Amino acid sequence: MTSQASNASIKKEEEEVAGVPFPPIPKTASSMESNEIESQSGDNVEPQIKTEQENELPTTQALDLDMNNQMNSMKLNEGQILPDQPDIKIINRQINGYVGFANLPKQWHRKSIKNGFSLNLLCVGKGGIGKTTLINSLFNENFDIKDNNNIIPEKPLDLANEDEHGNETDEGLHSNVKIETITKTIEENGVRLKLTVVDAPGFGDAIDNTNAWEPIIKEINSRYDQYLDSENKINRNLNDDNRIHACLYFIEPTAHWLKQIDLEFCSMIHEKCNLIPVIAKSDILTDEEIIRFKERINKQFVERNIQTFKPPVYKLDDKETIDVANKLYESLPYAVVGSNDFVTDPTNPEKTIRGREYPWGIIEVENESQSDFILLRDLLIKQYLEELHERTNNVLYENYRSEKLINLGIKQDNSVFKEFDPNMRQEEEKKLHEAKLAKLEAEMKNVFQLKVSEKEKKLQKSETELFARHKEMKDKLTKQLKALEEKKHQLEMSIQSQAQSSPAQPKKKGFLR
Amino acid sequence: MTTQSVGIANLPNQRYKIVSERGGTFTIMVCGESGLGKTTFINTLFQTTLKHADPHQRRHLPLKKTVDIDLTRAVLEEKNFKMRVNVIDTPGFGDNVNNTKAWQTLVDFIDDQHDSYMRQEQQPHREVKFDLRVHVVLYFIKPTGHGLKPLDIETMKKISSRANLIPVIAKSDTLTLQELQVFKSRIRQVIEAQEIHIFTPPLDFENNSNNKEAVSTDNATTNQDATAAEHARQLIEAMPFAIIGSTTKYDNGQGTQVVARKYPWGLVEVENDNHCDFRKLRSMLLRTYLLDLITSTQDLHYETYRRLRLEGTNGPDDENNMNGNGDSSMPLKAPARKLSHNPKYKEEENALKKYFTDQVKAEEQRFRQWEQNIVNERIRLNGDLEEIQTKVKKLEEQVRSLQLKKR
Numbered sequence: 001m002t003s004q005a006s007n008a009s010i011k012k013e014e015e016e017v018a019g020v021p022f023p024p025i026p027k028t029a030s031s032m033e034s035n036e037i038e039s040q041s042g043d044n045v046e047p048q049i050k051t052e053q054e055n056e057l058p059t060t061q062a063l064d065l066d067m068n069n070q071m072n073s074m075k076l077n078e079g080q081i082l083p084d085q086p087d088i089k090i091i092n093r094q095i096n097g098y099v100g101f102a103n104l105p106k107q108w109h110r111k112s113i114k115n116g117f118s119l120n121l122l123c124v125g126k127g128g129i130g131k132t133t134l135i136n137s138l139f140n141e142n143f144d145i146k147d148n149n150n151i152i153p154e155k156p157l158d159l160a161n162e163d164e165h166g167n168e169t170d171e172g173l174h175s176n177v178k179i180e181t182i183t184k185t186i187e188e189n190g191v192r193l194k195l196t197v198v199d200a201p202g203f204g205d206a207i208d209n210t211n212a213w214e215p216i217i218k219e220i221n222s223r224y225d226q227y228l229d230s231e232n233k234i235n236r237n238l239n240d241d242n243r244i245h246a247c248l249y250f251i252e253p254t255a256h257w258l259k260q261i262d263l264e265f266c267s268m269i270h271e272k273c274n275l276i277p278v279i280a281k282s283d284i285l286t287d288e289e290i291i292r293f294k295e296r297i298n299k300q301f302v303e304r305n306i307q308t309f310k311p312p313v314y315k316l317d318d319k320e321t322i323d324v325a326n327k328l329y330e331s332l333p334y335a336v337v338g339s340n341d342f343v344t345d346p347t348n349p350e351k352t353i354r355g356r357e358y359p360w361g362i363i364e365v366e367n368e369s370q371s372d373f374i375l376l377r378d379l380l381i382k383q384y385l386e387e388l389h390e391r392t393n394n395v396l397y398e399n400y401r402s403e404k405l406i407n408l409g410i411k412q413d414n415s416v417f418k419e420f421d422p423n424m425r426q427e428e429e430k431k432l433h434e435a436k437l438a439k440l441e442a443e444m445k446n447v448f449q450l451k452v453s454e455k456e457k458k459l460q461k462s463e464t465e466l467f468a469r470h471k472e473m474k475d476k477l478t479k480q481l482k483a484l485e486e487k488k489h490q491l492e493m494s495i496q497s498q499a500q501s502s503p504a505q506p507k508k509k510g511f512l513r
Numbered sequence: 514m515t516t517q518s519v520g521i522a523n524l525p526n527q528r529y530k531i532v533s534e535r536g537g538t539f540t541i542m543v544c545g546e547s548g549l550g551k552t553t554f555i556n557t558l559f560q561t562t563l564k565h566a567d568p569h570q571r572r573h574l575p576l577k578k579t580v581d582i583d584l585t586r587a588v589l590e591e592k593n594f595k596m597r598v599n600v601i602d603t604p605g606f607g608d609n610v611n612n613t614k615a616w617q618t619l620v621d622f623i624d625d626q627h628d629s630y631m632r633q634e635q636q637p638h639r640e641v642k643f644d645l646r647v648h649v650v651l652y653f654i655k656p657t658g659h660g661l662k663p664l665d666i667e668t669m670k671k672i673s674s675r676a677n678l679i680p681v682i683a684k685s686d687t688l689t690l691q692e693l694q695v696f697k698s699r700i701r702q703v704i705e706a707q708e709i710h711i712f713t714p715p716l717d718f719e720n721n722s723n724n725k726e727a728v729s730t731d732n733a734t735t736n737q738d739a740t741a742a743e744h745a746r747q748l749i750e751a752m753p754f755a756i757i758g759s760t761t762k763y764d765n766g767q768g769t770q771v772v773a774r775k776y777p778w779g780l781v782e783v784e785n786d787n788h789c790d791f792r793k794l795r796s797m798l799l800r801t802y803l804l805d806l807i808t809s810t811q812d813l814h815y816e817t818y819r820r821l822r823l824e825g826t827n828g829p830d831d832e833n834n835m836n837g838n839g840d841s842s843m844p845l846k847a848p849a850r851k852l853s854h855n856p857k858y859k860e861e862e863n864a865l866k867k868y869f870t871d872q873v874k875a876e877e878q879r880f881r882q883w884e885q886n887i888v889n890e891r892i893r894l895n896g897d898l899e900e901i902q903t904k905v906k907k908l909e910e911q912v913r914s915l916q917l918k919k920r
Contacts, residue, residue, distance in 0.1 A: 382520025
């Protein structure tokens with residue numbers, strides 16, 4: 001009876017063991033070809049590239065490895081460190097025939113006319129220093145749409161406040177700089193320029209001008225931020241560039257020194273936008289005074305480490321261009337005169353010219369010998385407007401952006417700056433693949449081993465249980481057997497002794513005998 | 514009132530100067546079966562041996578199932594203008610018996626370059642960027658005279674959604690003028706029917722004159738625009754361009770040396786508009802529309818890739834990021850690029866899986882044996898027990914009978 005129960009329990013165990021599921025593994029018919037991949041990548045692209053340089057044609061002459069060297073030895077911000085670059089071959093050739101890619105600058109020329117140009121010009125200087133007049137003179141336009149509510153009303157208003165209340169209001173004491181912008185499109189010979197003048201009325205007009213530059217710095221930054229945001233958008237349109245490309249800073253014609261506020265402002269701004277300082281209303285200074293004033297200003301700039309905009313000089317530039325660039329840089333700050341009026345040309349009564357007429361003579365705005373106005377126009381528009389753009393975009397904005405992103409906690413990943421190399425790409429892919437394969441293998445092995453050992457344990461367990469149960473059973477049965485044997489023996493003994501004492505037995509014995 | 518000019522008219526010259534100084538980069542991909550003259554065409558186009566004919570290694574090697582990327586980099590200088598020229602060839606394309614997914618390598622390459630540029634652009638410091646974005650893909654069509662093959666159509670479709678595509682009829686000197694016209698119009702029909710977007714020069718002179726009412730004073734510009742528009746129209750009408758390539762010069766019979774192919778029945782001049790469209794294609798690629806190829810790569814194809822990648826990342830969450838926290842200064846993160854679809858890798862993966870399946874089978878076999886052994890053992894042990902039990906029963910019987918006896 002008991003042995004049957006144990007039978008059943010062993011059977012049940014066995015069913016469970018057999019039921020342990022294995023992970024589903026897709027079945028494939030393909031076989032392993034591990035060697036083939038290695039032999040493939042070994043002789044792939046390398047030899048083809050190598051042969052290029054060896055067979056240089058005699059008609060083409062090798063250029064200096066300019067571009068190549070430039071790439072390797074380029075001085076970078078400490079932020080960008082180029083990783084080791086793959087060893088790539090670059091063919092250098094000079095072409096004698098007319099292939100036509102040299103038309104690219106011409107194509108740009110055409111396209112730039114189609115697209116038009118833009119300039120966002122920041123003008124900073126005290127009220128009444130002649131900012132608007134100078135802009136009008138520079139661009140032959142009238143930006144003075146607010147003739148009567150800009151400079152004139154503000155000061156009397158402040159005075160009136162003081163009179164009425166007997167004490168200074170916040171408006172009068174502390175600087176109250178506003179930002180005003182006017183945009184106009186100017187066209188000359190079919191070329192369009194979208195000019196935006198950003199004015200900061202109120203700068204330097206208060207009694208306490210502490211932090212008067214803050215609204216202006218804020219304006220510059222917010223324009224950078226706006227550009228940065230649009231650069232990061234998913235649907236982006238970077239054609240609208242509101243960044244400040246240049247700052248005209250108007251210096252009072254004191255003939256003394258720059259004031260503290262001038263220096264503070266210039267040192268705050270010269271790394272944010274292209275700084276072009278001008279000495280306003282310079283017609284009240286004699287030539288010698290101007291020379292001395294300029295020297296002093298430049299000395300002060302050097303002391304404070306203030307950089308004014310410097311026209312770049314290129315390798316392809318001829319001597320004349322280089323001389324012009326140097327002269328433009330060395331003549332800073334420009335002593336300028338502006339005028340909204342036209343007077344009769346002293347040399348030609350038929351003509352009128354932009355100028356100012358004094359009892360002692362006529363000052364001509366556009367006369368190079370009388371002021372630096374033409375230099376300013378050359379630097380700001382005619383020769384270097386696009387360079388103002390370039391520097392704003394490539395240097396000033398980039399610096400602003402790097403700093404901002406780093407401060408936002410974005411880590412520089414230099415590994416992305418790599419020359420593409422098909423071999424390396426394959427290597428990389430192979431590595432990725434091998435890693436993936438290894439991971440897959442490890443995972444499968446893990447599951448496999450786990451399941452195998454689980455099953456092994458189960459089987460072992462059922463095995464030992466089988467034996468244990470069997471032993472138990474056997475022991476029990478053996479005990480039973482022994483007990484029975486004992487009992488039988490006893491019974492036999494007792495029967496025997498019974499027989500001895502009873503007459504029947506001897507009788508029987510005797511009977512049998 | 515007279516004033517000197519403000520100087521705005523000089524601004525295009527400033528741009529001209531900056532571009533001249535900086536030079537340019539042009540990346541061109543050639544795609545088509547081997548033997549269609551891709552290498553020769555590149556050498557003809559740039560008038561220098563940039564690429565050498567395939568050193569017969571490849572043709573004699575056993576067929577590989579893959580399409581490779583072959584990159585040639587050069588700095589060419591013409592009239593003091595330096596141009597970084599990258600030529601990408603795709604040896605192996607269309608050469609196999611089974612060309613399923615032959616375009617994958619090409620498409621991967623184009624996407625890879627966009628991806629790499631995007632990641633470089635997102636770094637806080639990015640003074641130097643490596644740019645191999647493909648500005649144009651020349652697709653070489655076999656001069657069969659019949660039509661486009663499914664592989665042509667599929668590949669062109671895939672390419673045209675991510676780069677400027679210009680299909681060309683290779684080795685067109687095997688087709689007569691009439692055959693060529695028929696072939697061209699057939700191809701154009703297919704391209705239109707399949708909605709393959711090929712690169713066409715911009716016909717934007719109308720917008721231009723609308724923008725500027727004052728332009729009437731400037732007849733030179735309008736004339737130029739009209740000529741440009743006419744030229745563009747001619748180019749569009751001639752598409753797909755029929756080309757021949759050669760780097761050898763012959764006397765054209767009038768004492769001038771011309772690049773041509775010499776047959777017993779005549780001289781095929783590469784730069785003769787009556788013989789082929791080489792000059793038109795060169796105008797499209799370099800002389801007139803190089804800048805349009807470059808800008809449309811940036812503004813259209815790169816921006817499209819970028820948008821799709823970034824949209825794929827966060828999906829609708831982006832909108833919240835944009836408007837909500839003012840975190841729009843943060844460059845958006847794009848997911849990592851997937852592995853290429855290298856068939857070899859797939860095979861390896863499957864082999865590994867098979868290996869494990871086999872192992873599992875072997876183990877299962879072992880366990881089955883083991884289980885069988887257990888069953889056998891149990892039967893044996895049960896037999897053993899039964900034996901004892903029988904003995905016990907027998908004894909019990911005996912004891913019972915003894916007991917009876919005793920009574």
